[in-house]
Amino acid sequence: MTQILPPETRIGHVHLKVADIDRALAFYQGILGFEITQRYGTQAVFLSAGGYHHHIGLNTWESRRGRPPAPGTTGLxxxxxxxxxxxxxxxxxxxxxxxxxxxxxxxxxxxxxxxxxxxxxxxxxxxxxxxxxxxxxxxxxxxxxxxxxxxxxxxxxxxxx
Known part of the structure:
Protein backbone atom coordinates (compact mmCIF):
# COMPACT_ATOMS: atom_id res chain seq x y z
CA MET A 1 0.00 0.00 0.00
CA THR A 2 1.40 3.38 -1.00
CA GLN A 3 1.39 6.02 1.70
CA ILE A 4 0.60 9.51 0.43
CA LEU A 5 2.27 12.38 2.27
CA PRO A 6 0.52 15.70 2.84
CA PRO A 7 1.47 18.18 0.07
CA GLU A 8 2.86 20.58 2.70
CA THR A 9 5.57 18.05 3.65
CA ARG A 10 9.08 19.47 3.18
CA ILE A 11 12.62 18.39 3.90
CA GLY A 12 13.45 20.67 6.79
CA HIS A 13 17.24 20.49 7.01
CA VAL A 14 20.34 18.57 6.08
CA HIS A 15 23.07 17.59 8.52
CA LEU A 16 26.51 17.02 6.98
CA LYS A 17 29.58 15.26 8.32
CA VAL A 18 32.58 17.49 7.59
CA ALA A 19 36.32 17.20 8.19
CA ASP A 20 36.86 20.75 9.43
CA ILE A 21 34.15 23.04 10.85
CA ASP A 22 35.97 26.30 10.06
CA ARG A 23 36.64 25.26 6.47
CA ALA A 24 32.99 24.27 6.01
CA LEU A 25 31.85 27.57 7.58
CA ALA A 26 34.04 29.53 5.16
CA PHE A 27 31.91 27.99 2.39
CA TYR A 28 28.39 27.82 3.85
CA GLN A 29 28.57 31.09 5.80
CA GLY A 30 31.31 33.01 4.02
CA ILE A 31 30.37 32.29 0.40
CA LEU A 32 26.75 31.10 0.42
CA GLY A 33 25.66 33.49 3.17
CA PHE A 34 23.98 31.28 5.77
CA GLU A 35 23.96 32.62 9.34
CA ILE A 36 25.10 30.72 12.44
CA THR A 37 22.17 30.04 14.77
CA GLN A 38 24.01 27.87 17.29
CA ARG A 39 27.40 26.30 17.93
CA TYR A 40 28.14 23.18 19.92
CA GLY A 41 31.72 23.74 20.99
CA THR A 42 34.21 23.02 18.24
CA GLN A 43 32.37 19.97 16.86
CA ALA A 44 29.07 21.22 15.44
CA VAL A 45 27.33 24.32 14.13
CA PHE A 46 23.83 25.04 12.87
CA LEU A 47 23.18 27.50 10.04
CA SER A 48 20.06 29.17 8.77
CA ALA A 49 18.58 31.58 6.29
CA GLY A 50 16.16 34.08 7.79
CA GLY A 51 16.33 33.00 11.43
CA TYR A 52 14.94 29.46 11.12
CA HIS A 53 16.46 27.19 13.79
CA HIS A 54 18.61 25.51 11.15
CA HIS A 55 18.61 24.55 7.52
CA ILE A 56 22.11 23.07 7.60
CA GLY A 57 23.92 21.28 10.40
CA LEU A 58 27.66 20.70 10.14
CA ASN A 59 29.49 18.34 12.49
CA THR A 60 32.79 16.55 12.98
CA TRP A 61 31.47 13.95 15.46
CA GLU A 62 32.48 11.04 13.22
CA SER A 63 34.44 12.80 10.52
CA ARG A 64 37.08 15.16 11.95
CA ARG A 65 40.00 15.29 9.50
CA GLY A 66 38.18 12.64 7.43
CA ARG A 67 38.20 12.12 3.69
CA PRO A 68 35.24 12.29 1.31
CA PRO A 69 33.66 8.97 0.29
CA ALA A 70 35.32 7.31 -2.68
CA PRO A 71 33.69 7.75 -6.10
CA GLY A 72 31.27 4.95 -6.88
CA THR A 73 30.02 4.60 -3.30
CA THR A 74 26.57 5.35 -1.96
CA GLY A 75 25.69 8.49 -0.05
CA LEU A 76 24.25 11.95 -0.53
Whole structure:
Protein backbone atom coordinates (compact mmCIF):
# COMPACT_ATOMS: atom_id res chain seq x y z
CA MET A 1 0.00 0.00 0.00
CA THR A 2 1.40 3.38 -1.00
CA GLN A 3 1.39 6.02 1.70
CA ILE A 4 0.60 9.51 0.43
CA LEU A 5 2.27 12.38 2.27
CA PRO A 6 0.52 15.70 2.84
CA PRO A 7 1.47 18.18 0.07
CA GLU A 8 2.86 20.58 2.70
CA THR A 9 5.57 18.05 3.65
CA ARG A 10 9.08 19.47 3.18
CA ILE A 11 12.62 18.39 3.90
CA GLY A 12 13.45 20.67 6.79
CA HIS A 13 17.24 20.49 7.01
CA VAL A 14 20.34 18.57 6.08
CA HIS A 15 23.07 17.59 8.52
CA LEU A 16 26.51 17.02 6.98
CA LYS A 17 29.58 15.26 8.32
CA VAL A 18 32.58 17.49 7.59
CA ALA A 19 36.32 17.20 8.19
CA ASP A 20 36.86 20.75 9.43
CA ILE A 21 34.15 23.04 10.85
CA ASP A 22 35.97 26.30 10.06
CA ARG A 23 36.64 25.26 6.47
CA ALA A 24 32.99 24.27 6.01
CA LEU A 25 31.85 27.57 7.58
CA ALA A 26 34.04 29.53 5.16
CA PHE A 27 31.91 27.99 2.39
CA TYR A 28 28.39 27.82 3.85
CA GLN A 29 28.57 31.09 5.80
CA GLY A 30 31.31 33.01 4.02
CA ILE A 31 30.37 32.29 0.40
CA LEU A 32 26.75 31.10 0.42
CA GLY A 33 25.66 33.49 3.17
CA PHE A 34 23.98 31.28 5.77
CA GLU A 35 23.96 32.62 9.34
CA ILE A 36 25.10 30.72 12.44
CA THR A 37 22.17 30.04 14.77
CA GLN A 38 24.01 27.87 17.29
CA ARG A 39 27.40 26.30 17.93
CA TYR A 40 28.14 23.18 19.92
CA GLY A 41 31.72 23.74 20.99
CA THR A 42 34.21 23.02 18.24
CA GLN A 43 32.37 19.97 16.86
CA ALA A 44 29.07 21.22 15.44
CA VAL A 45 27.33 24.32 14.13
CA PHE A 46 23.83 25.04 12.87
CA LEU A 47 23.18 27.50 10.04
CA SER A 48 20.06 29.17 8.77
CA ALA A 49 18.58 31.58 6.29
CA GLY A 50 16.16 34.08 7.79
CA GLY A 51 16.33 33.00 11.43
CA TYR A 52 14.94 29.46 11.12
CA HIS A 53 16.46 27.19 13.79
CA HIS A 54 18.61 25.51 11.15
CA HIS A 55 18.61 24.55 7.52
CA ILE A 56 22.11 23.07 7.60
CA GLY A 57 23.92 21.28 10.40
CA LEU A 58 27.66 20.70 10.14
CA ASN A 59 29.49 18.34 12.49
CA THR A 60 32.79 16.55 12.98
CA TRP A 61 31.47 13.95 15.46
CA GLU A 62 32.48 11.04 13.22
CA SER A 63 34.44 12.80 10.52
CA ARG A 64 37.08 15.16 11.95
CA ARG A 65 40.00 15.29 9.50
CA GLY A 66 38.18 12.64 7.43
CA ARG A 67 38.20 12.12 3.69
CA PRO A 68 35.24 12.29 1.31
CA PRO A 69 33.66 8.97 0.29
CA ALA A 70 35.32 7.31 -2.68
CA PRO A 71 33.69 7.75 -6.10
CA GLY A 72 31.27 4.95 -6.88
CA THR A 73 30.02 4.60 -3.30
CA THR A 74 26.57 5.35 -1.96
CA GLY A 75 25.69 8.49 -0.05
CA LEU A 76 24.25 11.95 -0.53
CA UNK A 77 24.25 13.06 -4.18
CA UNK A 78 23.66 16.72 -3.38
CA UNK A 79 21.90 19.12 -1.09
CA UNK A 80 19.52 21.39 -2.99
CA UNK A 81 19.12 24.93 -1.65
CA UNK A 82 16.02 26.69 -2.95
CA UNK A 83 16.26 30.45 -3.48
CA UNK A 84 13.08 32.56 -3.47
CA UNK A 85 13.74 34.29 -6.80
CA UNK A 86 16.13 34.72 -9.72
CA UNK A 87 17.79 37.83 -8.26
CA UNK A 88 18.81 36.04 -5.05
CA UNK A 89 20.14 33.07 -7.05
CA UNK A 90 22.09 35.54 -9.21
CA UNK A 91 23.51 37.17 -6.06
CA UNK A 92 24.64 33.76 -4.80
CA UNK A 93 26.32 33.08 -8.16
CA UNK A 94 28.05 36.46 -7.92
CA UNK A 95 29.48 35.57 -4.47
CA UNK A 96 30.68 32.22 -5.79
CA UNK A 97 32.39 33.82 -8.78
CA UNK A 98 33.97 36.53 -6.60
CA UNK A 99 35.28 33.86 -4.23
CA UNK A 100 36.82 31.98 -7.16
CA UNK A 101 34.84 28.85 -6.21
CA UNK A 102 34.54 26.38 -9.13
CA UNK A 103 31.19 25.44 -10.61
CA UNK A 104 30.45 21.88 -11.75
CA UNK A 105 27.60 22.89 -13.98
CA UNK A 106 24.51 25.00 -14.52
CA UNK A 107 21.20 23.92 -16.07
CA UNK A 108 17.84 25.25 -17.06
CA UNK A 109 15.41 22.43 -16.23
CA UNK A 110 12.32 24.26 -17.48
CA UNK A 111 10.77 24.07 -14.00
CA UNK A 112 13.85 25.58 -12.39
CA UNK A 113 17.29 27.09 -12.94
CA UNK A 114 20.17 25.43 -11.11
CA UNK A 115 23.86 25.91 -10.37
CA UNK A 116 25.93 22.91 -9.27
CA UNK A 117 29.12 22.92 -7.19
CA UNK A 118 30.88 20.97 -4.45
CA UNK A 119 31.56 22.05 -0.89
CA UNK A 120 35.02 21.75 0.74
CA UNK A 121 34.21 18.15 1.79
CA UNK A 122 33.23 17.19 -1.77
CA UNK A 123 29.49 17.13 -1.00
CA UNK A 124 27.35 18.08 -3.98
CA UNK A 125 25.45 21.36 -3.66
CA UNK A 126 22.67 22.57 -5.95
CA UNK A 127 21.58 26.19 -5.74
CA UNK A 128 18.31 26.76 -7.58
CA UNK A 129 15.14 28.75 -8.02
CA UNK A 130 11.81 27.38 -9.14
CA UNK A 131 9.78 28.98 -11.90
CA UNK A 132 6.09 29.58 -11.15
CA UNK A 133 4.16 26.35 -11.76
CA UNK A 134 2.15 28.01 -14.55
CA UNK A 135 5.44 28.31 -16.54
CA UNK A 136 6.50 24.66 -16.16
CA UNK A 137 6.88 22.90 -19.52
CA UNK A 138 4.28 20.26 -20.28
CA UNK A 139 3.73 17.85 -23.14
CA UNK A 140 0.53 17.63 -25.22
CA UNK A 141 -1.04 15.35 -22.59
CA UNK A 142 -0.28 17.84 -19.79
CA UNK A 143 2.52 15.77 -18.24
CA UNK A 144 5.56 17.53 -16.84
CA UNK A 145 8.31 17.78 -19.50
CA UNK A 146 11.48 18.80 -17.66
CA UNK A 147 14.61 19.52 -19.67
CA UNK A 148 18.34 19.97 -19.10
CA UNK A 149 19.40 22.94 -21.20
CA UNK A 150 22.35 25.27 -20.78
CA UNK A 151 21.74 28.03 -18.24
CA UNK A 152 22.82 31.52 -19.27
CA UNK A 153 25.10 32.43 -16.35
CA UNK A 154 25.80 35.94 -17.67
CA UNK A 155 22.07 36.73 -17.68
CA UNK A 156 21.75 35.23 -14.19
CA UNK A 157 24.65 37.37 -12.93
CA UNK A 158 22.97 40.44 -14.41
CA UNK A 159 19.99 39.69 -12.13
CA UNK A 160 22.26 40.14 -9.09
CA UNK A 161 22.36 43.91 -9.68
Missing amino acids: YHTAILFPDRASLGAALKRIVEAGWPLEGASDHGVSEAIYLRDPDDNGVELYRDRPEAEWPRDAAGNLAMISAQLDLHALLAEAG
